[in-house]
Amino acid sequence: MVADLSLLDTGSYPTTPLPALGTAGTYSRGAVVEAQRMANYVVGPWEVDTALEAKHSVGVLLLDGTDKLTLIGPADLASVSQRHNFINGFASARQASNGDRSLLNAVLRFGDAASAAAAVSDLGRTELAGPPNSAAAQRVSIPGHPDAVATSYTVIDPQSRRERIAVRSFALRGQYVLTQLAESDAGRDAAARLVANAINLQAIVIDQFPAIDPADFADIALDPTGLLARTLPLAAGEATSVQNARFGKRGALHFQSDPIGSSALFDRSIMDGLVRAKTNVYRSSDAVAALGIVDQFAAEAAESAGKPTDGAKFIRTSRCMQLTTGFYCLASKDRYVIEAHSQSLDDAHQQVAAQYTLLVGY
Secondary structure, three states: OOOOHHHOOOOOOOOOOOOOOOEOOOHHHHHHHHHHHHHHHOOOHHHHOOOOOEEEEEEEEEEOOHHHHHHHOOOOHHHHHHHOOEEEEEEEEEEOOOOOEEEEEEEEEEOOHHHHHHHHHHHHHHHHHOOOOEOOOEEEEEOOEEEEEEEEEEEEOOOOOOEEEEEEEEEEEOOEEEEEEEEEOOOHHHHHHHHHHHHHHHHHHHOOOOOOOHHHHHHOEOOOOOOHHHOOOOOOOOOOOOOOEEEOHHHHHOOOOOHHHHHHHHHHHOOOEEEEOOOEEEEOOOHHHHHHHHHHHHHHHHHOOOEEEOOOOOOOOOEEEEEOOEEEEEEEEOOEEEEEEEOOHHHHHHHHHHHHHHHOOO
């Protein structure tokens, strides 16, 4: 049953879809959209080690500029990459809940295989300095990957003064550089095994990526399904490079609080698309599957000390929780799941109502 739209409180949020979004229009915009597509072909750390589910300070990064490159690698990674025709990339980082190990996995795309190889060689000559708050780096080998350029060093946390071993690696895969940073309390060999397992998986997955020629970046469709135009948008100045954006299943998992549980859920519900904007909208197979996603997401929030509160009025599928960080609301409309966050419950309700309205007739 469709809610009576005349009863919904949508506040000042838009309730009519945006005009058709067309194509990227420029190379730089297309490079960002292409990196968003790449997210579906970047292995999450939990796929390498199931303990690596907890959020990490680096989190998820779309790599479209030199400032972000320095967040995933040595300070000179940005300058080295730019010298060798860097195009874009995507990075995902997680840690174990007990803090004893972590992994960052990223894929960097270069103009061609020769450029990527030159970047790895260049990094091999320059990365031994190690990052701040670390002891001197030394060259190490990655099991099963003799061509990977890797270093190891002792990291000292500036707050806790806790020591752990870090291994950073760069491996060539065609026009891509597969790079990891693994840290482990169990020592260098344990960190190197994390890296080796990440390379093994990532090499297979990136080979499946249907990359678009950079010459065609300006012609990339921004919204081929039309769902992005029907998702409550963020203002251009407020959106990050992973918002006002669409992702497939693996891409969506990078943003989940329980990526392993969500992976199984998305398989059951045949969830094949996520749009992240002011609200998040998931596309599942049918209305029953969408209700299943709402139920599991609500259960996850409750496990994280979420306190149930009133859902959005007149939307029977709406469920809301008060979290330590604000309010979290869910709802479904046919095969779609709506997710909203706000510091204000009234505002979260209005987001849900507006997003519900945008989906009517889609």
